[in-house]
Amino acid sequence: MYNHTVARLTYRALLGRRRALILCALPALLLVIAVAVRAFAGVDDRAATEILGGLALATLVPLIGVIAGTGAIAPEIDDGSIVYLLSKPLNRRTIVTTKLFVAIGVSLAFTVVPILIAGIILNGNSQQIATAFTVAAIVASVAYSAVFLLLGTLSRNAVVLGLIYAMVWEALFGNLVPGARVLSIQQWSLSLAERIAADGADISSDVALPTAVILLVVATVLGTWYAGERLRSLKVAGDD
Template sequence: MYNPTVARLTYRAVLGRRRAAILFILPALLLVMAVAVRSFNGADDQIAASLLGGFGIAAMVPLIGVIAGTGAIGPEIDDGSIVYLLSKPLKRSSIIFTKLIVAIAVTMAFSAIPMLIAGFVLNGNGQQIAIAYTVAALVASIAYSAVFLLLGTVSRNAVVIGLIYAIVWESVFGSLVEGARTLSVQQWALALAEDIAGEGLVGSDVGLPLAIVLLASVTTLATWYAGRKLRVLKLAGEE
């Protein structure tokens, strides 16, 4: 299923000069804030949880997911270069699977690793906070990558739609409308963090069993539907 050639082309697209610059900004900002907070406040478990959750999980991870997920395929469809891949004797499900793996790898690298470092800087992993939020970032990276890869497959406005979901739905509606929290990748990921660090420091409105089911279901369905959409995508002159 995994194709090295497709992976190489996808990494080149996602980590292009412009996108790479954007990808580095958010992790760098998190680390700068972690150093500043530790310098001024010392090791504080609650502050560490608030920063990692309020900025890391709520903003950094979904935004990086948007960049990596949509960038894995959206630009190729927009500029027509996807024709190069579709004209090759490759299964279209293999193309989607490979691009998903690349999107997940990039999202994890630019979100989970900085999250772990920031957690240790903030309080030395006291109360398992660094580990808890790193696990949440890893799990969220998988779901976000699948969802935003699907968006890149079905819409030319994938980045805009992704930003609306990440910022408006998860951050705004997720904090104001109780029912919206159940349909939030952020809340599903926080359920795992809560199980590791404890309810006092991490809070989620979704129970762990339901969160696992929803994460697995959304990732699977988004990947399947992205593959289906790519299979029915016709090349110019193709019957």
């Protein structure tokens, strides 16, 4: 279910100059803000929670997920170069799972480490806040990668639709409309952060932990499976 050649080509596409700049700029901004807040406000658990929750988990993680998830496959489908890969004697589900692993790897590299460092800078991991949001970022990155990879196989406007989901549905409706939070990857991962952090950390989610874990698994598995189905439906010369 993993092909090194496909992985190498996907990494090369994802880490091209333009995407690499964006991928580096977002976590760098988080670290700059963390350093500035620590310098002016000192150790502040509430500030740490607000920045790691409102900026890192709610903004950084989904944006990196959009870039990595859609970028792993959508450009190849859009420009037609995917046919060269599909013409090879490779199982199409292997192609999808390989690209998913790459997208997850990129997402984790540019979210998990910066979030952990930012949390330590902000309050030294007091009340396990940095650890909680780091774990939340890990599970959210996996789910976002699968969902946005699927989106890359469904639409030529995958990036736009991904941004709409991340910035409008999750950031806007997810915070204003209680019912919408049930369908929010951010809220699912936040449920894990709530369980890991100390009681006084002021981290809460509207989704119960068992439900959150089930939904995270379902979103990841179904997203990956259906992306494979979509890729199987693409026809190249020589297909029956």
